[in-house]
Amino acid sequence: MTIHEPIHEPIHEPIHEPIHRPLHRRILLAKMGLDCHDTGIVTVASVLRDAGYEVVYLGLHNFADRVVKTAIEEDADAIGISFLSGQHMTQMRRLIEQMQSEGLRIPVFCGGVIPDDDAEALKAMGVADVMLPGLLSSDVAARVEGLLARGAA
Numbered sequence: 220m221t222i223h224e225p226i227h228e229p230i231h232e233p234i235h236e237p238i239h240r241p242l243h244r245r246i247l248l249a250k251m252g253l254d255c256h257d258t259g260i261v262t263v264a265s266v267l268r269d270a271g272y273e274v275v276y277l278g279l280h281n282f283a284d285r286v287v288k289t290a291i292e293e294d295a296d297a298i299g300i301s302f303l304s305g306q307h308m309t310q311m312r313r314l315i316e317q318m319q320s321e322g323l324r325i326p327v328f329c330g331g332v333i334p335d336d337d338a339e340a341l342k343a344m345g346v347a348d349v350m351l352p353g354l355l356s357s358d359v360a361a362r363v364e365g366l367l368a369r370g371a372a
């Protein structure tokens with residue numbers, strides 16, 4: 220090994236060419252509830268930045284009111300939430316209810332360790348997309364671009 224070789228493999232493959240150049244598209248990312256697993260959402264934040272988005276990451280331990288208030292203040296175009304805690308059904312239901320009561324109509328998507336059946340139930344609830352482990356970074360960026368193009372569900 221020479222001194223120039225990287226010691227670690229990159230967490231995700233670099234995206235040299237953005238799939239699109241979505242100017243001024245702002246995505247709010249957050250963790251909700253008591254879930255402390257943040258590696259996935261931090262990875263997704265850097266994937267979306269590499270793809271040309273502005274990313275606002277709210278960090279851990281948020282609840283629906285704070286997520287919705289921040290999305291409004293930051294004029295976000297979409298909200299992405301990460302769950303590895305099993306709380307996805309409860310928290311996403313609360314988030315969608317809060318968005319409805321505040322009149323916020325932007326796509327909301329989520330990802331993480333989520334059983335397939337629950338992913339379908341989340342979509343039926345109005346979640347625009349559910350991204351599970353194993354997706355390529357380029358697929359995450361392309362799916363976010365697709366749901367922004369479609370607009371709120």
Ligand code: B12
Pocket residue numbers: 253254255256257258259260262263299300301302303304305328329330331332350351352353354359
């Ligand atoms: C590392 C780890 C931890 C670390 C977390 C460190 C950290 N800062 O993140 C520590 C040791 C702290 C931890 C603690 C616990 N953990 Co843990 N942990 C894991 C483990 C092994 C890997 C998670 C990880 O980092 N993966 C790597 C990242 C890159 O992948 P990812 O998060 O899945 O993200 C990818 C996709 O899911 C997707 N994605 C994720 N989020 C989002 C969001 C959006 C918007 C999008 C588009 C995509 C997306 O894209 C990402 C990139 O591909 C998993 C097992 C597993 N196989 O997932 C268990 C796991 C998540 N942990 C589990 C458990 C039970 C716990 C504890 C409750 C254990 C305990 N009894 O204390 C605590 C919970 C503490 C808490 N308050 O949350 C369970 C959860 C079970 C469940 N959901 O029903 C798992 C699944 C292990 C298992 N098989 O039982 N854990």
